[in-house]
Amino acid sequence: MSLPFDAIPGPPRRWWGLPLLRAMARDYLGHCEALQRRHGDLVRVPILAERTLDLFHPELAREALVEQADALVRWRRGPEVFAEISGQNVLVTEGDTWRRQRRLLMQAFTPRKVAGYARLMTDAAAAGLDAALPAGADAAEVDMDALFSGLAMDVILHTLFGSAAGADARASAAAVRRLGEIGFREMFWPRTLPDWLPLPGKAAKRRALRQLRGLIAGHLARPEAARGDTLLAMLRAVRDDESGAALAEQEIFDQCMIGFLAGHETSATALTWWAALLARDEAAAARATDEVDRVLRGAVPGPEHVAALPWLGATLKEAMRLYPPIAALMTRRTTRPITLGGHAVPARTLLRVTPWVLQRDARFFAAPERFDPARFMPEAEPPARGAYLPFGIGPRVCLGQHFALLEMTLIGALLLQRLRITPTAEPLPPPRLHVTLRPRQAVRLRLQRR
Numbered sequence: 202m203s204l205p206f207d208a209i210p211g212p213p214r215r216w217w218g219l220p221l222l223r224a225m226a227r228d229y230l231g232h233c234e235a236l237q238r239r240h241g242d243l244v245r246v247p248i249l250a251e252r253t254l255d256l257f258h259p260e261l262a263r264e265a266l267v268e269q270a271d272a273l274v275r276w277r278r279g280p281e282v283f284a285e286i287s288g289q290n291v292l293v294t295e296g297d298t299w300r301r302q303r304r305l306l307m308q309a310f311t312p313r314k315v316a317g318y319a320r321l322m323t324d325a326a327a328a329g330l331d332a333a334l335p336a337g338a339d340a341a342e343v344d345m346d347a348l349f350s351g352l353a354m355d356v357i358l359h360t361l362f363g364s365a366a367g368a369d370a371r372a373s374a375a376a377v378r379r380l381g382e383i384g385f386r387e388m389f390w391p392r393t394l395p396d397w398l399p400l401p402g403k404a405a406k407r408r409a410l411r412q413l414r415g416l417i418a419g420h421l422a423r424p425e426a427a428r429g430d431t432l433l434a435m436l437r438a439v440r441d442d443e444s445g446a447a448l449a450e451q452e453i454f455d456q457c458m459i460g461f462l463a464g465h466e467t468s469a470t471a472l473t474w475w476a477a478l479l480a481r482d483e484a485a486a487a488r489a490t491d492e493v494d495r496v497l498r499g500a501v502p503g504p505e506h507v508a509a510l511p512w513l514g515a516t517l518k519e520a521m522r523l524y525p526p527i528a529a530l531m532t533r534r535t536t537r538p539i540t541l542g543g544h545a546v547p548a549r550t551l552l553r554v555t556p557w558v559l560q561r562d563a564r565f566f567a568a569p570e571r572f573d574p575a576r577f578m579p580e581a582e583p584p585a586r587g588a589y590l591p592f593g594i595g596p597r598v599c600l601g602q603h604f605a606l607l608e609m610t611l612i613g614a615l616l617l618q619r620l621r622i623t624p625t626a627e628p629l630p631p632p633r634l635h636v637t638l639r640p641r642q643a644v645r646l647r648l649q650r651r
């Protein structure tokens with residue numbers, strides 16, 4: 202016998218939940234932390250006509266996202282906003298269309314396939330890192346977010362299309378940033394007003410979309426972009442096991458778009474927090490640099506080195522624990538009644554999983570505020586199931602997680618081979634939630650040639 206939905210604790214309904222919406226808009230992560238402190242691990246939040254549940258316990262996150270995934274779809278508003286920007290891609294589709302796209306795309310994102318893109322990744326990243334300091338300078342203070350955004354864009358462009366990115370990458374990184382900001386704002390509107398309306402932000406959105414679509418169309422038209430080991434070559438080659446069909450050209454376009462949106466700012470954000478944390482922990486940074494020097498002996502890092510760089514890998518994972526790039530708003534809607542934590546949950550309930558809260562919970566991570574990469578070394582006890590989920594869990598887990606982990610490890614190793622990173626006098630800025638968890642002010646670090 203399950204407990205009734207109304208017995209789930211939560212804040213009282215006042216003024217249709219508008220004060221709660223205001224608190225969320227002001228400081229979403231602080232609001233979630235306060236909800237857990239006051240009401241526990243399963244919290245009912247009444248907003249307007251919505252039935253909303255916050256899941257603040259790893260077991261609850263697993264119960265929903267893994268065990269009852271077949272009773273869930275994504276929250277309608279998020280996919281709507283993304284689909285307007287990036288078409289019908291695997292991030293936003295549901296049901297049979299999603300299953301078909303996911304099955305096809307998985308073929309291009311297996312660990313073995315991803316290893317094949319490593320050379321394209323390191324070619325792009327090495328060139329960007331070599332240009333991180335002004336010509337002739339031995340040291341400089343560098344805006345790490347700008348550096349990694351440019352690098353991650355270079356990497357995704359080069360991996361997708363095999364092209365030298367350069368100026369394209371800078372303009373496209375800015376366009377993706379603009380779309381992310383506008384998209385995040387629009388997500389909290391009940392619906393999107395047409396883009397042609399003379400409203401604030403609409404002209405910037407149109408320009409950014411034109412820039413990105415033009416960039417992708419230009420690359421898709423180049424026959425050499427689909428030769429060799431590029432991700433585009435892989436996308437054109439995949440075939441459905443059941444029907445033998447390939448991805449349609451429009452689908453390839455839409456997946457390229459999502460490659461930019463889902464796969465560029467996330468990795469750049471993760472690397473920015475990683476560098477900021479590592480620069481402030483001299484011992485951890487020295488250990489990572491020693492490991493890289495010892496294993497690589499000056500060679501270009503490749504997928505074959507990843508297992509021999511456990512400390513570097515642990516620093517990256519720990520940075521994503523403290524600052525998960527997708528820190529909140531992993532949302533789902535129930536399509537039929539389910540049970541969660543022993544309570545009956547009706548159809549059409551909105552569920553929210555918040556990695557920021559789960560990954561900073563002292564019950565699952567001792568001294569959770571401390572940057573302690575040792576937690577992720579192979580000899581350490583692995584985190585409780587469902588407590589660490591920077592890439593999500595269940596069937597909709599990040600498609601690009603092997604890609605991202607490889608990319609970040611290679612970029613991290615290339616950086617430590619070339620540069621020493623130390624903090625400036627500026628403190629570590631607090632995070633600010635957009636679609637990704639960005640630093641509120643620029644993260645500037647001192648980079649010195651080794």
Ligand code: HEM
Nearest residue numbers: 291292463464467468471526527592593597599600601605
């Ligand atoms: C550090 C980097 C990254 C992080 C932290 C990250 C995180 C995530 C998260 C949390 C989700 C949603 C899971 C959910 O809703 O339950 C997701 C989905 C997705 N990610 Fe990533 N991601 C990263 C990099 C990438 C890269 C590099 C790519 C592609 C090149 C990518 C492609 C996707 C796609 C296509 C989905 C949708 C999958 C689906 O709905 O079936 N991501 N990612």
